[in-house]
Amino acid sequence: MRLHRNLCFAVIDGLHLIFNEGEYADKVVQQLLKRDKRWGSRDRGFVAETVYQIVRYKRLYAEIADVKEPFDRDNLWRIFAVWATLKGISLPDWKYFTATPTRKIKGRFDELSKTRKLRESIPDWMDELGLKELGENQWTKEIAKQNEQADVILRVNTLKTTKKDLQLKLESEDIETEFLPNHPSALKLKERANVFKTEAFKNGWFEVQDASSQLVADFLDVKPGMKVVDVCAGAGGKTLHLASLMENKGQIIAMDIYESKLKKLKVRARRNGVHNIELKAIENSKPIKKLHGKADRLLIDAPCSGLGVLRRNPDAKWKLQPEFIDNIKKTQSEVLDQYSKMVKNGGKMVYATCSILPSENEKQVEAFLKTETGSDFKLVKDKKILAHKSGFDGFYMALLEKN
Structure with missing residues (x-):
């Protein structure tokens, strides 16, 4: 491979x-x-893959290059030289690469790769937390998998087309896909491509959504005609999936504390041909109280550490702080306590996160069931997805029923 100056810049x-x-x-x-x-x-x-790869391995490459943050531009070129050398790319005769110690780089890589936190390029605190919660064997495999590039997975919009017809349509636009077992609405791209430019996307035939995330809406067991509340809807990937499972019948109330995200959902819903969604920004407790005891189904896609989706958000490793995880656990328990009151007797709710930590997942559910509010619920089933076992994002989901 030959390096081009404008791309490297x-x-x-x-x-x-x-x-x-x-x-x-x-x-x-x-x-x-x-x-x-x-x-x-x-x-x-x-450009995209190189940036993501260097972000993933920032700590390892910086250690090998012997540079420390904040990185000036010379330091960034040294880190780039480490990446290129380890990829087997010949460095051109540019001033940024003079005196790059190629042999030393490979030797340092072999030496540092013996230590997991350096090999997988994660902060010390994250390595200690993962080890504590998942154990040596699981954590070692999981964090290695989280450093791999994620596949591009599509979810077919069954309100507009079928999986087979979508596959044929994409094939006509030179994009090849394959079916995924046990994921009824999923297509996986055989090679990465910009799917957002396709006619099929513009016509609302699909959304990009990881295979693990697609299981959440199915887990909620919705039926056409129900009143469903998605209380942490965000930009609405799971909301739109619920709408297609409900065949556009019934009512979905999509709520979030960020109105800007709900505006994005409105645009996506229009493209998807979805018209059974009502948008509500949570500015105070009133909209929650109004829905007490009214929902047939409730989805709590809770805020979390995001440690199950580091493959998609590698920079999160460097933005996350241990205090954030402590605080988010308190938020999760508050959300469970407050929002679960919207479920009617005999109704069901799903608590889900894109985290792999038991303290954010099954332990949160166990703690909730012991509270006064939670004593009205029973755990029907739960599912924990680890990336190194599934090949997809790390996720957790628990289905609870109100007595």
């Missing part, structure tokens, strides 16, 4: 924004890909 600029300015990697990559209209798919792929 884009990578360095992106890393500066992510590491030094605290910007989100996905947003930065989106900006970078609009930088030069002459770039082809290979150029764009190089």
Whole structure:
């Protein structure tokens, strides 16, 4: 592979924004890909994948390059040189690469890779927490898997098409997909592609949604005609899935504390042909109290650490702090206590997170069932998904029924 100067400069600029300015990697990559209209798919792929790979392995590459944060541009070029050397890419005769110790880099990599927290490039506290909650064997496998690039998974919008017809439509646009066993609405791309430019996407035939995330709406056991509340709806991936499972019949109340996210859901719902969703911003406790005892089904896709989706958000490793996880656990228990009151007698709710930590998942459910509010519920079933076992995002979901 030959390195091109303008592409490498884009990578360095992106890393500066992510590491030094605290910007989100996905947003930065989106900006970078609009930088030069002459770039082809290979150029764009190089920029995106290189940025993500260096973000994933920031700690390891910085240790090998012997540089410390905040990284100036010379430091970022040294980190880039480490990445290129380990990929077997010949470094061009540019001033940024003079005196790059190629042999030393490979030796340092072999030496540092013997230690998990350096090999998988994670903060000390995260390694200690994962070890404590999952044990040596599970944590070692899971964090290794979380450093791999995630597959692109689509969820067919059954309000508009079938899985087979979507597959054929994408094939006509040179995108090949395959079915996934035990995931009734999922198609997996055989090769990465920009699916958002397809006719099928513009017509609302699918959404991009990981296979594990797709299981949550199915877990809630919804039926057409029900009153369903999605209380942490965000931009609405699971809300839209619920609408398709309900065949656009009944009512879905999509709620969130961020009105900006609900506005995105409104746009997506229009494209998906969904018209049984009512949007409500949670500005105070009134909208919650109004729904006490009214919901046939309730989805609590709770705020969490996101440690099950590091493959998609590698910069989260560097933004997360241990205090955040302590605080989010308190939020989870408050959300369970307050929002569960919306479920009617005989109704059901799902508590879900994209975390792999038992303290955010099964232990939260156990604690809830021992509270005064939780004593009205029983656990029907739960499911824990680890990336190293499933190949998809780490997730947890628990189905509870109100007596």
